[in-house]
Amino acid sequence: MTYVVTESCIKCKYTDCVDVCPVDCFREGPNFLVIDPDECIDCTLCVAECPAEAIFSEDDLPADQKQCVALNAELSKVWKPIVERKDPLPDADEWVGVKDKLKYLER
Numbered sequence: 137m138t139y140v141v142t143e144s145c146i147k148c149k150y151t152d153c154v155d156v157c158p159v160d161c162f163r164e165g166p167n168f169l170v171i172d173p174d175e176c177i178d179c180t181l182c183v184a185e186c187p188a189e190a191i192f193s194e195d196d197l198p199a200d201q202k203q204c205v206a207l208n209a210e211l212s213k214v215w216k217p218i219v220e221r222k223d224p225l226p227d228a229d230e231w232v233g234v235k236d237k238l239k240y241l242e243r
Contacts, residue, residue: 137194138173139182140208142201144190145169146237148228153182153191155221163215166242167225172212173205188232203238211243 146168153169154162161175162182171182171191183191192198194205231237 137178138176139171139178139180139191140173140194140197140201140204141168141170142190142192142197142204143236143238143241144188144232145186146240147231147234148188148190148224150187150224150228151218151221152185152187154218156181156185160217160219161212162218163212164218165211165215168211168241169218170208170211170215172217173209174212188228 149164149167149169151162151169158179158181159175159177161172161177163170163172178193180193183193192201197205225231
């Protein structure tokens with residue numbers, strides 16, 4: 137089992153989760169973070185830190201977010217690791233809670 141970043145992170149990209157990750161498993165894209173499933177040690181620390189409530193265990197993933205398992209695996213192979221907290225995107229607070237954001241994903 138691994139943890140998965142869902143589309144709730146898109147256009148927010150809060151990086152509070154990165155600060156607590158003991159193995160640096162997060163990867164950063166233009167407007168989204170993903171978790172490298174090969175690096176994640178299932179510690180759960182990132183879940184409570186995410187202001188957008190975008191991180192779930194693979195076993196607890198909402199049905200409408202199942203595609204994010206493959207998305208995290210795919211993008212974690214091409215995006216670079218992020219190991220330090222950064223400011224969120226400028227309009228992140230406006231996007232928290234917005235549904236169906238997959239169409240806004242920038243690769």
